[in-house]
Amino acid sequence: MGKFIVNGGRELKGEISVSGSKNCALPILFSLIAVKSVTKLYNLPKIKDVELALKILVDFGAKIIYNIDSVIIDTTELEFMMPNTEYVSQIRASTYLLGACLCRFGYAYNQPFGGCNFSNRPIDYHLMAFSALGAEISGDKITLDKSPAGDIYLPNPSVGATVNSVIASLNTEMCVRIFGYAKEPHVVGLIDFLNGAGADISITDEALVISGGTQKNSSYKIIPDMIEAGTYSVLSLMFGGNIKVTGADAEHLGSFFHALTKSGASIQRLGNDITVSGKITRPLRITTGPYPSFPTDLQPQFVPLMAMFLGGQITETVFEDRFGYLSEFEKLGLYYQRSGSTANIFPSKLKNGTTDIPDLRAGAALVMSALRSEGESVLNNSFRVIRGYSDFVNKLRGLGADITEVN
Numbered sequence: 001m002g003k004f005i006v007n008g009g010r011e012l013k014g015e016i017s018v019s020g021s022k023n024c025a026l027p028i029l030f031s032l033i034a035v036k037s038v039t040k041l042y043n044l045p046k047i048k049d050v051e052l053a054l055k056i057l058v059d060f061g062a063k064i065i066y067n068i069d070s071v072i073i074d075t076t077e078l079e080f081m082m083p084n085t086e087y088v089s090q091i092r093a094s095t096y097l098l099g100a101c102l103c104r105f106g107y108a109y110n111q112p113f114g115g116c117n118f119s120n121r122p123i124d125y126h127l128m129a130f131s132a133l134g135a136e137i138s139g140d141k142i143t144l145d146k147s148p149a150g151d152i153y154l155p156n157p158s159v160g161a162t163v164n165s166v167i168a169s170l171n172t173e174m175c176v177r178i179f180g181y182a183k184e185p186h187v188v189g190l191i192d193f194l195n196g197a198g199a200d201i202s203i204t205d206e207a208l209v210i211s212g213g214t215q216k217n218s219s220y221k222i223i224p225d226m227i228e229a230g231t232y233s234v235l236s237l238m239f240g241g242n243i244k245v246t247g248a249d250a251e252h253l254g255s256f257f258h259a260l261t262k263s264g265a266s267i268q269r270l271g272n273d274i275t276v277s278g279k280i281t282r283p284l285r286i287t288t289g290p291y292p293s294f295p296t297d298l299q300p301q302f303v304p305l306m307a308m309f310l311g312g313q314i315t316e317t318v319f320e321d322r323f324g325y326l327s328e329f330e331k332l333g334l335y336y337q338r339s340g341s342t343a344n345i346f347p348s349k350l351k352n353g354t355t356d357i358p359d360l361r362a363g364a365a366l367v368m369s370a371l372r373s374e375g376e377s378v379l380n381n382s383f384r385v386i387r388g389y390s391d392f393v394n395k396l397r398g399l400g401a402d403i404t405e406v407n
């Protein structure tokens, strides 16, 4: 569905802005089902996933007012609705409907939740957490008809399971503690929003502690998207440091900057603006992991960079098989070797060609490669990229890129 036509080889330069974080906006939007109030959100990214989340909220009875700089969402009067399978099958964050519906209605249904299928993405931790709160699971139906309470021990710091545990616990009349929680900035963003909306959630080194609270109307500005900022920072390096990434939060990108500077790149930070330039003098090596380690959502974007310079190595520890996209790069001339959760990327002259975009982040990486390669490239399934990158084509055109999306 949809394709990008890229005429590559043009010089890119100028400024590119970072929008609101997809992975902060989506949990907040779904949490509104649990938060019975009127919320004003600033900096919502203009992406398909947000459009779908808003459609799902409207199906539940939410009233939405779109302003130029904000969106007001009234969730004071909702009724349970079986979420539209067409919508939930397209968007991974719809798993948050489980925690949100348990909190608001006392029941929820496990559905075929979609999103990027770069790996097997089970929700067993989510279900285990709901059970720890006192929920009963029978087939696809999950019921939580008492005040949630107890300790949740997550086997891995899963973003999704942490978010769902927090949202499901908002009504607690006692206390819920979540051990082994994910510390990503977007998880902290969700908690900041919820506390602003009257929740009582504290963050300790050991656990998230939820002690209920009283819901109230609130407003919140979505934090900058760290993955978008990282993506365009890599692009900056691929184009000789002539691109300034504006409106980022560089504090969220420590491990990413470290990987680049270790290989010779230099990072200029001025307030919320980032420019990455310099010469790569050593092969790039990255190992993904939960925050504050290197984000898995930035590993595919390193592939065209590694290929352009001295090659490198990617070790993926979050989604061990997140390398399926490399076969699409192979069509563009990439040499690589994969062994289990590690991929060695060899210096390669990437060329133009036709590829199929397999998922959101790999899609951005393939576009970056096409922008560098002389001639026309056709990248099928552009919808996978516009799901998660706000105003993608226009932002790149602003740098001088020749890219068009056609249906």
Ligand code: UD1
Binding pocket: 023, 026, 092, 093, 120, 121, 122, 123, 124, 125, 126, 127, 156, 157, 158, 159, 160, 161, 182, 296, 297, 318, 319, 320
């Ligand atoms: C979220 C992000 C995604 C990012 C990922 C890791 C959203 C909408 N998506 O995905 O962009 O790539 O965090 O930063 O925010 N796991 C289980 N069982 C579970 C849950 C997770 O085994 O019930 C495993 C996963 O297979 C994976 C690891 O835990 O190996 C981490 O996954 P998780 O952090 O939950 O990723 P998502 O929340 O799906």
